[in-house]
Amino acid sequence: MSQLLAKTENPYRPVRAKIVDLRDLTPETRLFQVKLVDPKAARDFDYRPGQFCQISALGTGEAPISISSSPTRPGLLEFCIRRVGRTTSALHRLNPNDEVGIRGPYGNGFPVDYMEGKDVLIVAGGVGLAPVRSLLLYILDNRDQFRSVTLLYGARSLEDMLFREELKTLERHPDLNILLTLDSGDTRLWPFRTGLVTSLFEEITVAPKTVAAVCVPPVAYKFVTKGLLDKGISGEDIFMSLERKMHCGIGKCGCCAVGSKYCCQDGPVFTYWDALNLPDMI
Amino acid sequence: MKTVVLPRENLEPFLGRIARGHDLIVPKKTGNDVVFDYYQEGCQIALEYRRTLLPPKKFFLPPEEVLFRYKKGQGFTEPEPEVGRRVFFGLHPCDIHALKRLDYVFLEGYVDTYYRRRRERTLIIGLSCLPDDKCFCHSMGTDLVSDGFDLFFTDLGEVYLVEVGSTSGNDLVLTHRDLVSEVVDEAILKEYKTFISTRSDLFVQTLDTSGLSKILTLEWESPFWEKVAQDCLACGRCSMSCPTCYCFSIYDQVNLDSISGERSRSWTSCLYKDYALVAGGHNFRPSRGARLRQRLMHKHKDFFEQQGVSACVGCGRCQANCPAGIDFCQVLTSLRGDISESAVG
Amino acid sequence: MSKPRIGIYGLTSCAGDQLVLLNCEDELLDVLSAVDLRSFVMATSQNPEGELDVAFVEGAVTQDSDLELLRDVRTRSKLLIAIGTCAVWGGIPYLSGRGVPISQHVKVDYSLPGCPIEKKQLLSALSSLIHGDLPLKLPYPVCLECTIRENSCLLQAGEICCGPLTAGGCGARCPSHNRPCLGCRGPSLDPNYQAATKILAKHGYDVEDVHRKLALFSGTNSSKEGRQVG
Structure with missing residues (x-):
């Protein structure tokens, strides 16, 4: 067949980005601040909270990583990268001024337009704070567009909690309701709560038009969504950011298939309604 | 559609001339098997083959390919794209349908530039076939094909009826007009009709696809998946030989100098244990049954829900090549309840 | 980046896997210039030993001297790579009822099976290790x-x-x-x-x-x- 489609760029080819700063958030998780090398690309790079990028440690591989920064604060991109495999370990060996490859942004992200004018409940567990932090910052920068904003965040222990200092500051923010909890560990110095993130549901009341944004470990979705449904939130208004194995990020390689959806393209944000229709999703 | 006639004895000269100006791919005999391969002068073209082991996809999505090479601080270099026109002769209708299915995946949304380049430089010449006991294309609606080719040859014994499917196909016919006849007479039409009805009577294998995607959804929890999986070697032979299985993995290989290397992709299979394993150690499909189910669900339900057609084109390769002899039609039929589940395996 | 210190050792085996490295004629100089070879008894008599970044161990454990060497190498190495099917699974020595894979005695960080190992995979593994990565695992049969x-x-x-x-x-x-x-x-x-x-x-x-x-x-x-x- 001769004439198929207009020419486009090679979607597998990353763009170069430079590490501006690195900061350890937990023993395994490091915040990467990066800047695209090409100034025009850096200027034009736009994204939605909840989208992700494929980040390359060249020679080792590529990993899908949620964007933790907010598009309302352009210039630098932030990624929380947990050292769990070959590629993320290689990324952790890099230093400021080293280069990474970036492709993206990919995926649907959180429906921020839909969330406008509504109460927003954000639920995160462990490293799951990474994608919803983008949403939280986005909402803060457009605070008058949203009704009440609540963040429920749980981590295994104090040292596993991401953005501890930032959260402590935000906790005092008059327009935010932040509830933090630790599963266990030494909580003597811990001024907040202990118990799983689902135990925080008892402490909140949920307004009728509430939308939820959730990112927790794979095993926790069933419990969290049940808690949210019990609170009266509609299944269509529970938005979950899911994790899957991904290679291409652009709906070609098939690896992230969840039923008839691709996590990389149709997700990574799915509603509870999607989960009811797609077995194996949560 | 424009149709012309090519006398049987003119086929070899026709292909031979094409081979002078193009890279010609043909079904070639090697031992007892037939494989798609580049034409060489004097090679034995299998005109009446049943099925190749690997489908045409290998010429569009090769089993392994370098996506780019890199050198630190110097960016990325793609491999020199292959150039020149290719003519791919001898695809059966099912395989042409399969390529059209792959087009959905690789040319819609983000365009896979590697696939597109190969697809754009390749003319497709289809060839009619007769089914064996593994073929069930008539059940999948892929036994005949009306587009997706530049030329399509139907073997009517003395002559080939040639359907012209594109201007490029027409150019080929016009360039070699001395070998073809524009006269499609009554006798040839009659022979064509006889061929169609004779062929359709030859199918042995069938698959009832009515409501199949819905039935599969309802049978998600069936213990039958694990039962079938007890016989599955998870060797991946069905995926490799499937004309529409397109899953691949991407990986880097660094050079000894540590500053340069390449990124490649290669075929993989959803039957492999690590397929849905994420870096944190969570496996979204931990059992072999869940992986086997994924393969059949994707073919007959998920792809159907995405694209409105099944990903299965009924070529029969999966069941012809399964070392365990798993008959996927029988598996699906028993999930429908049309035969007993104990009859399978 | 300093060159990784490497040691290559053989337990009970035919030494066929170590030979694969020696047979990498076209690449051997590149390999040797990219690593600090501290021990390769089969190839050289200059073996300073000491602390290692990566140890490659061929062969099964069939006797006390194997175990002694293996434990010593493990203590000195950051990473230990089993090379060849004898080291990885016990292989042929296992059939005698006396040979066991090295993972039964020490922690193995990566396994490169084969009888013998494949040259392409060995070079790929070496390149990855020099780069600081564990080599990729091949998931397919x-x-x-x-x-x-x-x-x-x-x-x-x-x-x-x-x-x-x-x-x-x-x-x-x-x-x-x-x-x-x-x-x-x-x-x-x-x-x-x-x-x-x-x-x-x-x-x-x-x-x-x-x-x-x-x-x-x-x-x-x-x-x-x-x-x-x-």
Whole structure:
């Protein structure tokens, strides 16, 4: 067949980005601040909270990583990268001024337009704070567009909690309701709560038009969504950011298939309604 | 559609001339098997083959390919794209349908530039076939094909009826007009009709696809998946030989100098244990049954829900090549309840 | 980046895996210039030993001296890589009832199976290790490469071919020469011994005979799974 489609760029080819700063958030998780090398690309790079990028440690591989920064604060991109495999370990060996490859942004992200004018409940567990932090910052920068904003965040222990200092500051923010909890560990110095993130549901009341944004470990979705449904939130208004194995990020390689959806393209944000229709999703 | 006639004895000269100006791919005999391969002068073209082991996809999505090479601080270099026109002769209708299915995946949304380049430089010449006991294309609606080719040859014994499917196909016919006849007479039409009805009577294998995607959804929890999986070697032979299985993995290989290397992709299979394993150690499909189910669900339900057609084109390769002899039609039929589940395996 | 300190050791084995490295004639100079070779008794008498970044160990543990060397190497090495099926699974020495894979005694960070190992994989592993990565694991059995080469399936033809049970990476050497896979690379990630036995029983083979063949190179893994069927 001769004439198929207009020419486009090679979607597998990353763009170069430079590490501006690195900061350890937990023993395994490091915040990467990066800047695209090409100034025009850096200027034009736009994204939605909840989208992700494929980040390359060249020679080792590529990993899908949620964007933790907010598009309302352009210039630098932030990624929380947990050292769990070959590629993320290689990324952790890099230093400021080293280069990474970036492709993206990919995926649907959180429906921020839909969330406008509504109460927003954000639920995160462990490293799951990474994608919803983008949403939280986005909402803060457009605070008058949203009704009440609540963040429920749980981590295994104090040292596993991401953005501890930032959260402590935000906790005092008059327009935010932040509830933090630790599963266990030494909580003597811990001024907040202990118990799983689902135990925080008892402490909140949920307004009728509430939308939820959730990112927790794979095993926790069933419990969290049940808690949210019990609170009266509609299944269509529970938005979950899911994790899957991904290679291409652009709906070609098939690896992230969840039923008839691709996590990389149709997700990574799915509603509870999607989960009811797609077995194996949560 | 424009149709012309090519006398049987003119086929070899026709292909031979094409081979002078193009890279010609043909079904070639090697031992007892037939494989798609580049034409060489004097090679034995299998005109009446049943099925190749690997489908045409290998010429569009090769089993392994370098996506780019890199050198630190110097960016990325793609491999020199292959150039020149290719003519791919001898695809059966099912395989042409399969390529059209792959087009959905690789040319819609983000365009896979590697696939597109190969697809754009390749003319497709289809060839009619007769089914064996593994073929069930008539059940999948892929036994005949009306587009997706530049030329399509139907073997009517003395002559080939040639359907012209594109201007490029027409150019080929016009360039070699001395070998073809524009006269499609009554006798040839009659022979064509006889061929169609004779062929359709030859199918042995069938698959009832009515409501199949819905039935599969309802049978998600069936213990039958694990039962079938007890016989599955998870060797991946069905995926490799499937004309529409397109899953691949991407990986880097660094050079000894540590500053340069390449990124490649290669075929993989959803039957492999690590397929849905994420870096944190969570496996979204931990059992072999869940992986086997994924393969059949994707073919007959998920792809159907995405694209409105099944990903299965009924070529029969999966069941012809399964070392365990798993008959996927029988598996699906028993999930429908049309035969007993104990009859399978 | 400083060069990684490397040691290459042999326990009870034929030394065939170490030989693969020596046979990398075109690449050997590049390898040697990229690493700080601290020990390779088979190739040199200059072996300063000491602390290592990566140790490659070939062979099974069959005697006290093997264990002594292995434990010493493990204490001195950040990473320990088992090379060859004897080191990874016990291999042929396992059949004697005395050889065991090195992972039964020490922590193994990465396994490179094969009898012998494949040159391409060794170089790929070395490049990754020099770069600071553990090498990639190959998740597929021999059948993937065999199918890609469009070989006729020998198992389907009724031969005892271990391809579906055996770790890929060899390019399906034996089946590509029309010889059934002997399983010399040891078990794949997900070997289904029961299914293979069932297929071969259908072809008329004696189940015990099949087990012996399937177990030839799979060492510790065969006793756990292969013989459960009956």
